[in-house]
Amino acid sequence: MSDNAVTFMAITGCEDSAMAENFLEMAGSDVETAISLYYEHGPNLGGGANNDNSRAQNNQTTEEDDIAMAERLQQEAYQAQEPRAADAATHERLVGDVFPGTWGGIGGSFNPLHNTEDLIYGRQQRGIFNQRDDMFASLSGSDDETGDEFAGMTEGQRKLALLFRPPFDIMEKVDLETAKRKANLTKKWVLVNIQDSGDFQCQTLNRDFWKSSTVKELVREHFVFVQYQKDSMSGTEYMNFYPFEKFPHIAIIDPITGERTKQWEGVPKVSKWCDEVYDFLNNFSVDPSAANPVVEHKPHVDPNSLSEEKQLEYAIKQSLGKTAEDAVNLDSDEDVDNDDDDDDDDDVDDDDDSLEILETGDSSGPIVIDDADEKAFSAPPKKLTEEQIIASIKPVEHPESTNATTTRIQIRLGDGTRVVRKFDSESPVRVIYEAVKHQFADKVGSKLFTLASQRENLIDKLNLTISDAGLKNASILMDIQEPEDDE
Template sequence: MDAAIAQMVAFTDATPDRARQYLQVTDGDVEQAVSLFFESGGVDLGGPAPVVTESSTTAVGSGNARDPISIDDEEDVPVTRSTIPAAGMEDDEAMARRLQEEMYGGAGEEEVIRAPIARQAETLAGPGASDYYGGSSLDDAVQERLQAFSNRRGARRAPGIFNQQPTSRIWQEGAADRSALAESTGGASETNSRAQHLARLFAPNWGLMFNGSWDDARDEGKAEKKWLIVNIQNEKVFDCQVLNRDIWNNPSIVETVTENFLFLQYSKDDPRADQYCQYYFHNSEVEDEYPHVAIVDPRTGEQVKLWSRKIPNAGEFLMQLHEFLDRYSLDNTARNPVAKRKSEAKKEKPLDMLTEEEQMERALQASMAGQGSLKVPDEDPDELTRSVGDLKGKDVAMVETEQTQTNGSAAPSLWAQIPSDKPHEEPPANAAETTRIQIRHPEGRIVRRFALKDKVQRIFEYLKASPIEGREGIEFDVVAMGTNLMNVRDQTIEEAGLKNASVMVEFSES
């Protein structure tokens, strides 16, 4: 190490401490350290470097007490978060955040002024244009020009560790292949072992991602009865990269998403994201609105759930996904929650409805504060369905009233036929014959043990015999993964797939 420091000091005129920092980043490679020093302007890479004695020096990439990550440049070692010590993870995240800000700019940095658009000659098409285009139809020529314009407009930033681009090899082989990873990052992952490690750690989950357009996703979602879950990425926002590491590569989340959703992840500059941003994400240019994850109904195109600005940790996010699946269903006979209150977001009046004074005031605010700050923050549509008073209960009451008026008397509902004098008695604990079921309701949650051979109706009997406080005598449904358990009440808990399940109690009250 001392010899390498001496060589770098001779080449760059850097101080020995500064040279040590660059050599540690490049795993002792003098040539790479010198190149990195001149490219970065010789900036300080993180304060004084630790002193390394000869007795503690080991081979590059072998791992030691100061550098717990051991990665062999010649081997293709899959790296996951669970295989990295906590201290190493903190160091990696700090370095990743710094590198991301250097590559793409932080949230508070000024936009780099791009070079002027090069001059170009355009030809206006008119009568007789078919002859000008060599006999091809005018429509084909126009489509060709529009495609060229779209390609120029959709030109994205160069690939990198935090802006990995999809390639045919990645869709086929996955990010575990080292050469495919290098192609996706434009060679950035091959700089050194640490860069390769970070590239894998923050790589998108290509295997989970739907490879197609927005319209194709809607068509497949309707055919497969799967919701669309959309993630719009901004390479300048580090929390977007954290989603790839913590959320989209979490095994439990991957399993849930694969079974119930089609996952679409677009960069905000991707032309495929234009249609989505136009209809759902009007604030896509405002960095404070990221991260952005939403669930869309493929049948109607309605955005029914939104996570914006702050995404919960993996465990809470998974629980919210299951809660969503309990409350919503793509079954045409299911009753999905509807909005019970108006949006609290303050919407601006259209420009043509403003007075001259109001137009002047808005223009002044836009010039002083910046147009992005005037945009109304997006609001979670699912939150508008949560309030006192259930419209679904009102609809049920109206239907029952109409049946009574038509038939003269109303037939007892299925819920009314459930006995209310059979309190629950938990069976003895036996992993082979019993299971615990989590029962969630508006007031909280309950966990009870049932026998696998018990009928699903036992859940209804328990809730009716021991009603939730303040909900006595109110009709309810019990839903699991979008299925109303009243329809399978004669099946056993094991047959209905309720082993270790979580169910949701929905009250039908006016």
Template sequence: MSDFVDDEAILNFVEVTGADPDVAKSYLTVAEGRVEQAISLFMENGGAPLTSEIPERPQTSSSAASSTSSLPREPEEVRAPIAPKREALFSNDGPSFHRGGGRRAQPVSTIPGLPPSPFMQEPLGPIIPSIANDRNSRLAELFRPPTDIIHDANTLEHAREYAKHHNKWVIVTLNDPSEFGCQVMNRDLWKDSAVQDLIKENFIFIYWGADSPPGRNHRALYPVDSYPYVAIIDPITGERMKTWSTTMTPAEFMQDASEFLARHSLHLPAPARKKKKTVTPAGQRPVTELSEEEQLELALAASMGQTKVAPAADQDETADEVEAMEDVVPSTNVFDTIEPILNEEPTGSDAVRIQFRLPDGTRKVRRFRKTDPVRTLFQYVRADVPEARAKPFELMNFRDPLLPRINDSVEDAKLAGASITVDFQ
């Protein structure tokens, strides 16, 4: 059975359980190289090393009598007591039981189409409390899929329609229970509160099993080279905009996702402004809009030295053209009211960290109070960035401009821990 065990499986076992490599190898050998089953067995067995030794059976009185009759009697010796041993009996196919007598929970899937995994368990009946059961519960909770943010779409088309309606991107991740990296993503990335807030605000999160029907359909449309697999899909065109194929920390994912949202937008372009029509000062119609007869009359009058006024346009049409020429009254320039003020950086529990990304790629990090108005952020940028003192700029929180919310507080604008882009006009 040792052929099933490789160094990678031993490292994965040791990373989760903290056991010695020799203990990991023994459990993996019994589980025929299956890491999940070996970890489950280790937890049930209370972390004790496995042993294949069988205590020597004491001789019966009849056998002892026969042996003593055939052999010369020797002085009797007191044998040392047999050391206590703990052994676990299990079957690859049948159910196993706790030492307390309760039946062990069977692996089930809480996500449609996701194959069974020892990290997701549901009890089949009453279980007698035991230390192993508590550890299994903690292990199942540790690697549980992120049900708080999963959208229940069964097809990518349904997810795209929902995302278009709510003006959000679609993010798809495929879970392969045989890949330990997928379980690490469940444990470390998807349950991070900052990551969940980012996903809820900007994405529709789809979580499918790699071998489930929707997972197979997705792999047929978008080739998947390795796992873990995470992709961002454009809900309008269906184009795969970005992919990840390695495990990520929450900070790395937040950085990549924020940069993606800063570069791409789902907002439709604003309609083109209607071209203004030119109106003569006297309200006359332009020559190009006259009929052939009217143009001929004007030409004859000009050749004879007479002055003929072009027919005036209809009163309603002239009014519409004049209205079209009127410019929209510009709004008050808020930058005239923003002073470059560099306030003292606060500390304490009320302070939040905000990052500013400049067009040249540099980054600035500053702390603000939750009660500070958004105007304070503009004042800081104008005071700390030389270019911002002479040029108007906008602060973008992903796709949302902050200038309309200049009087809101940092907490109301949900800017705690945000990465804001400085966009010069």
């Protein structure tokens, strides 16, 4: 070891002579430079080949460790047991058979979100006789006056509540679908009663009809009977599928097809109802293999789908107490009074000289009506022609509208004249005819003219508003017809 190396080791405190020689070699045997390199770069710089050898040894060891680990894992995989069998398939019901109106699941049913009273009675104010409290107290099917539903009532209130009490002893407390399934299993029909607690006829039905022992026996033997209020969940669902017009409503439902095979509205007489039900049971069967008669259902009349004339006729007949079926004849567009007119015509003698004598109670002074006068009097009014309608419209000077509903309408004549006027869109189309007759009085006079928009004659829309007729900001063509010259 050289003197420089001894000096280097003494100053730096390095104990490795080989490292000292390396630093001196890199510094060109200059001790000061070698010491500076040592302090700047540390002893690692002088490790040189030793460090390389150390790293090579470490890398080799790591590679050997990786190979050993891979071999070990491979041996463990080959020596592992056979794959376990697949899990057996299981089938579980998410919702079990729970009471109608409750929700099932893991752990069984819990507090119902919609209880059974809501299914049958709805959420409206309790009935005037407080029958809703019977729900669970009457499960035994008894009409006894004892029970929580009569607690706190006076003697008179108790008698009224019992008198108008719903027929809990014969009715099922289930929804309609459950009633169908139960009827299908027991080979019975479904009997449905929809009531309105605000209609006293429904209370009368409970008092007079369902209290009959004959009715009860018939219902128990052949029907699964349910009664719903109109605002209940089941009642609303029924009315959506089976519309009707009058309360109380009674119907027989086929449990298999869901068809409403027979219905009654109002309070039927017990004897008549029983006869009709027995006749029904003789003709219809719940056996799927049986061929039941075809039930003709009366079409439901939607007034909004009728013409304006039919709607007016429908409203008049309804106000007179007629039913919707009598009000509108859906099978024919002819006037409903045509048949009566034909009958009257058949009764008239062909002899023009014949007279009809109407007795007034005094045989000395009968009233004599000529057949010709009678025909003229009883004949329906004739439909006015377009020329007669135009002639009946008087020219009127209408000031231009300044309302918020004002619309501009352009009127074009055949000679190219164009006029733009402002009209109230809520005014009838007749106003346009009146304004045109006044503004073009010199050209129109007594001549026949037509107003058309998009090739549609507006004479049929006289009574519609300008907005309803689709004439907002419209362009109307006015065609004045010249009279034909007589030859």
